[in-house]
Amino acid sequence: MPESSRLATQIAAVLRRERGARSLTQQELADLAGVSQGAVARLERGDRVPTVALTERLLAALDLQLAVSVEPLDSHLDARMDDLAARSLAERVDDLGLDRVLDRLGDLPHLLTGSTAALLQGAPVPVDAGEIAVRWRDSARFTAWLDAAYGQRWNARWSEFGGLRLEPEEPGEHRWQTRYGQLRAQMCDELPEAIEVRHGDRSYRVVPLVAVELTDPRAAELLRRHRRRHAAERLADAGPAGAGSAR
Structure with missing residues (x-):
């Protein structure tokens, strides 16, 4: 999955989950954030990555804020x-x-x-x-x-x-x-x-x-x-005994 699509999907999932947890409709969230219901719907579909400003605006309406973290590639x-x-x-x-x-x-x-x-x-x-x-x-x-x-x-x-x-x-x-x-x-x-x-x-x-x-x-x-990960896991499971037998 392209990186932009993955990020859009993650943001969409967060918005749907947090809006649902507060029992808000898309229109109600849109009214709180001062945006259109269509904008909320597009974001929740995950079709494209929203701007940071729009994301922060919607999260603020849910009493949340955006945080950034990093992880190993893929x-x-x-x-x-x-x-x-x-x-x-x-x-x-x-x-x-x-x-x-x-x-x-x-x-x-x-x-x-x-x-x-x-x-x-x-x-x-x-x-x-x-x-x-x-x-x-x-x-x-x-x-x-x-x-x-x-x-x-x-x-x-x-x-x-x-x-x-x-x-x-x-x-x-x-x-x-x-x-x-x-x-x-x-x-x-x-x-x-x-x-x-x-x-x-x-x-x-x-x-x-x-x-x-x-x-x-x-x-x-x-x-x-x-296969690479499976092979690495097998080596890790072998532990010191496997390493010792190779000497």
Whole structure:
């Protein structure tokens, strides 16, 4: 997740939590802060990072103030992977909410890929959107589905969804917000070789893990990060005895 998006998400979560704890509506908070209800709604959606002045104004209306801290780069990824690793694979799959999107894709040819495919194969990697591979020749059908699902294309310039044409052929990241959740697409000439994995009473066609690492830089980096941390933990668990045996 881009750093700006992560910060926007964190601020949005804080505002929603603190407003809810005080049983305030968005309009009531807006009135206290002297801003519009629309401004509060946009911030709570986490679409973009608000200005410091606006953030301080809203927090002051809640009798709070902004504090700044630092942490190691990408430590949030480590925390998310630790949380996922502590949960069963069934729980990880259920939390994706993936079935809701897949059920509505109907007969559109696709495969699950990227971090989504990796998680379904047991890797505790964060997934912020369902990821599918779609053929270019099915682009018109995919666009029609996005239109029917009230899709909005990710606009990297404004760090929000909307303002761009839906069609995958148009410039921009292949990422959409739909009524069923977020979706990323890898557009390809032909669907790659797939394997089938089963969870509960459902089967999923996914790109094998080795192919994910070769074709998806985002997922590959997450998998490498997970393996490095896992290896470091094994060495730490070995302790002095492991170090002594190496001499």
